[in-house]
Amino acid sequence: MIYHAPLKDMLFALNELAELPAVCALPGYEDCSVELTEAILEEAAKFAESVLAPTNRAGDAGSRLVDGKVVTPEGFADAWRQYVDAGWIGLRAPQDFGGQGLPALVALAAEEMWCSANLAFSLAPMLTLGTVEALLHHASEELRNTYLPKLSTGQWTGTMNLTEPQAGSDLAQVRTRAVPQADGSYKLSGQKIFITWGEHELAENIVHLVLARLPDAPEGVKGISLFVVPKFLVNADGSLGARNDVHCVSLEHKMGIHGSPTCVMSYGDNGGATGYLVGEANKGLAYMFTMMNHARLGVGVEGLALSERAYQKAVEYARERVQSRDIGAADQQPVAIIRHPDVRRMLLTMKAQIEAQRALACVAAAALDRAARHPNPEEKARNQALLNFLIPIVKGWCTEAANDITSLAVQVHGGMGYIEETGVAQYYRDARITAIYEGTTGIQALDLVGRKTAADGGRVARALIGEVRRTAEALSADAQMARLAEGLRDGAERAEACVAYVVDEFARDARRAAAGSVAFLKLMGLLLGGWQMGRAALIAKERLAEEGADVAFLSAKRATAAFYGAHLLPQVGALAASLLDGADTVLGCDDAAF
Amino acid sequence: MIYHAPLKDMLFALNELAELPAVCALPGYEDCSVELTEAILEEAAKFAESVLAPTNRAGDAGSRLVDGKVVTPEGFADAWRQYVDAGWIGLRAPQDFGGQGLPALVALAAEEMWCSANLAFSLAPMLTLGTVEALLHHASEELRNTYLPKLSTGQWTGTMNLTEPQAGSDLAQVRTRAVPQADGSYKLSGQKIFITWGEHELAENIVHLVLARLPDAPEGVKGISLFVVPKFLVNADGSLGARNDVHCVSLEHKMGIHGSPTCVMSYGDNGGATGYLVGEANKGLAYMFTMMNHARLGVGVEGLALSERAYQKAVEYARERVQSRDIGAADQQPVAIIRHPDVRRMLLTMKAQIEAQRALACVAAAALDRAARHPNPEEKARNQALLNFLIPIVKGWCTEAANDITSLAVQVHGGMGYIEETGVAQYYRDARITAIYEGTTGIQALDLVGRKTAADGGRVARALIGEVRRTAEALSADAQMARLAEGLRDGAERAEACVAYVVDEFARDARRAAAGSVAFLKLMGLLLGGWQMGRAALIAKERLAEEGADVAFLSAKRATAAFYGAHLLPQVGALAASLLDGADTVLGCDDAAF
Structure with a gap:
């Protein structure tokens, strides 16, 4: 169950194909360099390999809901503490709020490692960064100052509350209500489903971003607003106040990513959950979409990351497992199955797609960085258009392929692949969500x-x-x-x-x-x-x-x-x-x- | 979780494509007819739909090993009793030994239904029929008379013991030993893994077919013999005698088919398990291969059967789930997702492959019947060659496609597909073994x-x-x-x-x-x-x-x-x-x- 971060291949994709030196030359990324990136990724590799990867199998036993509290799998709390202490969560979080402000391209490589090492775990920081991004671009200064410093460092985590039973791909059907209060806040009520890391005790507080409707909102997508609803209200001095009226009422039993609690969240069972409007009313969906590009790119990388981990496991097994003679040799002695042509064909099918996908994801991330920072407005626009085009491809292609690639990894293992203790079945089960969530x-x-x-x-x-x-x-x-x-x-x-x-x-x-x-x-x-x-x-x-x-x-x-x-x-x-x-x-x- | 046997499509494949009337005209199948087949399949459909299918979800909770005994899932024991009482196990078992001796073509359609309804359950009769076939063709009259009547009726069940930890695809590596005894029997010792339904209490006795080596056997595949090793020894009068020295020492934790206990079987921990040689010494592998065609055809049908069940579930969901407007209509109201072009594309991709696979499997089964019964030696040989060619295709293609088709069924369900209670994830997990066992x-x-x-x-x-x-x-x-x-x-x-x-x-x-x-x-x-x-x-x-x-x-x-x-x-x-x-x-x- 060892994981080796594919550093050499990552650096090739970053430096040679995604042109990291040019990205580092963009305004605001001057502190970054090829050398610094190598140093960061070497440390990230160590962390992913030695701290996160060993928690993955135990994570498959799942998070549990006990008396309204989520009990995370063995090792997760300790890994989270180390992850936050080492500052990994802030790689691409804004420097103004305690992050390191590195290019998305650099962060992407580290994120691939987190996902390979333990996908279920990695969803907590990924959603937290999504929350950071949404608040950074759309929230008032007050909300930003209240929430971003704690989110950027991982002291608190974030969640995305979009889906409701009748509103999955079709967010026009969102029914959660938000009623304005005299003090400028809102009272939210409704039920959200499929909320990843919606409840846990890894962090002191959880910051929920919630799509809801104001009483006078128009129907459909034009009547949806975005709210911040913290698990614990935040006092003026930044300390934590009362427990808010938002609770996890159950966890889903999923095919995979068991370590990540997928929550049914209930808002306002006791009078209404206190929330704060982000930006303007009725623009919630547009705000969500601004961070969708990064999130979808991230899910594409999740698919790729599981493919990589499954590939490594298959190669390891193919080198060790001795079975049947070499069809091309006179010798009748059984050989390691990596010598069998069809096993090589399977391994190469995995390897070739993984390298192509990593390269394309890196090219997309570089476009993201250029779209964000390029001084030339035309180049900025060109890169934004390129990114917009590449996002659905990276998301869709890498995740669909992850189903096939993790399946090939199972196949290389033969009967052992079907036994859960072998571990490769987990990658196959975990991967299956990636072509579904964040848009099928x-x-x-x-x-x-x-x-x-x-x-x-x-x-x-x-x-x-x-x-x-x-x-x-x-x-x-x-x-x-x-x-x-x-x-x-x-x-x-x-x-x-x-x-x-x-x-x-x-x-x-x-x-x-x-x-x-x-x-x-x-x-x-x-x-x-x-x-x-x-x-x-x-x-x-x-x-x-x-x-x-x-x-x-x-x-x-x-x-x-x-x-x-x-x-x-x-x-x-x-x-x-x-x-x-x-x-x-x-x-x-x-x-x-x- | 309803299952509807696709009777119309089955009969089209049987009658029109596999030429059932001609098969019924073969010597020995005169008692069969299109009308009888329809009547049988209608009853089989009722049984699969109303008795077996409702046990499938509970079966996912799995069989457990308690004090050396296998506790099967809720409903399995009752379903087994009804299955045996109704005579379903004997459809293609020999008439001389209490079976109904129907063509493989007819039995195949019923077997598809059993597999769709509850794959894990269906493996018990499937392996029992494999045991019947091996003994019928290769065992002495004494062994046949002792075992076949009880196996053909399901009073006892059968298993195949081939795999050992070092001998998976490569049976040349089998190490289980068989030492001749003075009374003509043998004492077996060794460990077998991946033994499906190796232990349970659904039936009074379990008849293990075991590959093992005699002390003087040559190395490799030419030194493997086939033995019958009953769980309980059989007295001269046919009553059950002493418990034999063969025991289930553990069950595997698998990705799917949880209802079927996959056993590690230990032979001879207390002096040796009593076994009886089938046919001649050192010809065990050849004997196993004679029934491999039928077994591999059966596994191809397993893949097809899970595809069919998953397809039905996806169609049902696509008709019920309302989400997003019809992209081709002016109306902004959300519609059932079956109206969305990509959902139709997924459903048709499933349906088209399932129909093609069912047809090809039926054509192969008809070739099997002709190869067994055709009075013209040339036609017999021609059909045997055709069957031999089709078997790896039906097995490999239907099972690989089952991975894709059950995956599409998950995809049609969106996020709900990833939730175990929905049920479609089980088909995806169950299907994954079919491209692996009985030859990858x-x-x-x-x-x-x-x-x-x-x-x-x-x-x-x-x-x-x-x-x-x-x-x-x-x-x-x-x-x-x-x-x-x-x-x-x-x-x-x-x-x-x-x-x-x-x-x-x-x-x-x-x-x-x-x-x-x-x-x-x-x-x-x-x-x-x-x-x-x-x-x-x-x-x-x-x-x-x-x-x-x-x-x-x-x-x-x-x-x-x-x-x-x-x-x-x-x-x-x-x-x-x-x-x-x-x-x-x-x-x-x-x-x-x-």
Whole structure:
């Protein structure tokens, strides 16, 4: 159950593919550097490997609700204390409020480690940072001063309260009420479900961000406001006051991430929970969306992180498990199963996707940093558009693939993979939520075809396809990468046809674009991942020519890219066919036929 | 958690695609008929729906080991008693020993229902029938008379004891010892793992089939013998005697099929377990293989059965759950999610594969019946070869797809899918074992490329591809099926190239064929499934022209076939590319690169 942070690969993705030096040169990130990043990530790796990873199996036993209090799994409280004391929670929290203000790109690599080490645990800091982001951008100075210093350091944690039984993907249906009080506060009442880390005693206080409706609010999404509802009210001097009227009434029994308590939260059972309006009334959903990009990127990384952990476990087992002779050798003695071609095929299928996904997530994080800090307004806007396009892809592709990759890891283990003590089954169960929460794959895909592709007439999509073509061109002189280059060229052509289809059909009959939306998302993920693998192969070739090159690492990177070209990129064809020629058969079927 | 046996679709597959009337005309099956089959399956449906299906959720709580005895989940003992009393276990057991001797084709449909209703439960009768088959073909008359009547009626149950910690896929490593005794019996000692229903008290006795080595046995697979080891020794008069020296020492904690106790069995802790040699010494593995075809077909059906149950659950939820507006309608009111194009795409992806898989499994079962009973030796041999080719495909394809299909069912449920009480997560967890036990997908694929394709120079494979071509040709006049016809034509061409590759490369360098073996298996599954969908579409068109046609059912069948052509068959291209042009990148990577 050992975890080794893939530092070398992370640094390659950060430095070479996401251009960390350029990100560090952005205004406000001057304190950051490649050297500092390496030092931080080395420490993060130690922490993830030695403190967090060992708590993961015990975490699978689950959090429990005892007399209204959540009892967290063995080791979690101690790990949390160490995590907060070491300042890990504040990596990308604002410096003004006690954080370290590092680029999202740097924080992302550390976050991958936390998620690999213990996903259930890592959700607490991730949600806390989401709370920080929402308050930083939208709350009054008073609310910011009250909450941000404690949240940025992990003294308190944060939660997101969106979902209600009738309001899942469709937040227009939110019914929680907020009634204004004479003192400017509000009394909230209603029930929220699926609230991750909604109750616990790791931290002194919990800061709930809650979507609710004012009495006079318009119907639908335009009548939803955002409130801060602390578990304990905060006195003027910052000390904790009375217990607020918000309680965890039950925990869900989930397929995975058992360590993370998923709470049903009840607001206002005893007269109303005291809350404070964030920003303006009726703009709650828009405020939530401003932090959605970061959150969705984070969930994509969760998928990737579980894939990485499962991959490492599969490699370890494949090296140790001796079974059956080598089909290519005369010797009849059984060999380690890593020698069997199909086991290698499985391991490479995992490895190639993980590297492509990490690279694409890093490129998205760099765009996030540039969109936030670039001094040139055009570059800022260009990067924001790029980020907006990449987010649903990173979220949807990395999490869907996590289901497949963790499944392959189970498969490599054979019968032992199905036994819980082996540990790999937990990654498979844990991973299954990532394609669902923070917007299902279907929601991501609809966002991609609508707001991110059709809305700008396919401009950003085509610009990216142009980049893919340029990389394919550069690869054409690289014999080992012939199949990859061909796959990128062919994929770019098909992708362009798909973009044209999406733009046209979304305007004509949005249902037709929606019918192929997930195929489009997966196609773009595969292709843009292949683009990153192509870039990596080219860079690795250059580096190999340098003195003192890390030949083993760079050659493996190229071999993995070649595998991606031969085994993964060909799937683009089927996805394009499904999109371009498949809407009729999706939409033409009667409801009664099911 | 309701289950409706898909009787109409089953009967279509049996009657129209697998040609049940012709199977009933085989010698020995004269008592069977289409009418009798319908009557049997209607009763089976009632039993599966009303007795077995309601026990499935409770079964997830698991069997427990208490003082060496297995306590089965609530409802299992009662369901078992009813199952045995109704005579369901003997459907395809030999008439000479109290069974009903029905064709495998008929039994298969009932078995799908048992697996859909409660997979964990259904494993007990399935293993019992495997025991019956092995003894029927290989045991002495004395052993047959002693054991078969009680096994065929379910008074006793059977188990398969193959796996040991060091001997999983590689049975050459079996170490369990069998020492001959003066009375002609043997004393067995050793440990077996992963023994499904190895201990329980549903039945009076448990008959273990055990692979073990005689003291003078040669090394490897040629030194393995098969033994019967009953839990209670059987007296000369058939009554039960002393408790034998075989005990369950622990149960595994698995990801799914919790209701089925997976036992670690210890033989000979107190001097040796008494066993009886089946057939000749050192031929145990060959004997096991004779029943492997049926067992592997059965596991393929397990995958299909869980897909069906998960699909039904997803359809039910999609009809009930109201969320978000119809993207194609002006109305802003939220609608049932079955109206959303991506949800329909998911449901059709499930439905199309399930129908194709059921059809292919039925065609394989009909081949099994013909191979067993056909009076013409050539037809018998032809059907045996066809069956041999189809078995790894049905097993591998249906079970791999079950992972995807049950995952889609979870996805349709959104966040609710991750909550265990919803029930769909159980299907996802249960399904995950099917691609592993009774030979992993990698083992099936190696069997397919080696013994089933390369060994006969691709003869059977090419004959099947010829059938695919004929169906594609027949479809070319059917406008609604244009895409399906094209996919079958194109798929047949690619499959032929793949067969040539497999035959050549297996002889030249078997590792290269092995590297693409799973791609070949999935390709053949998709293509042959598409062939069945094509046949179904043609037959449905004919039937639609008949008076009193079931228009809704037949039109839905055609719509589903068209979907298969547009969304599933295109994947053939990527699989072919992976096989034909992917071996280098699988084999060329250093072990150190992982």
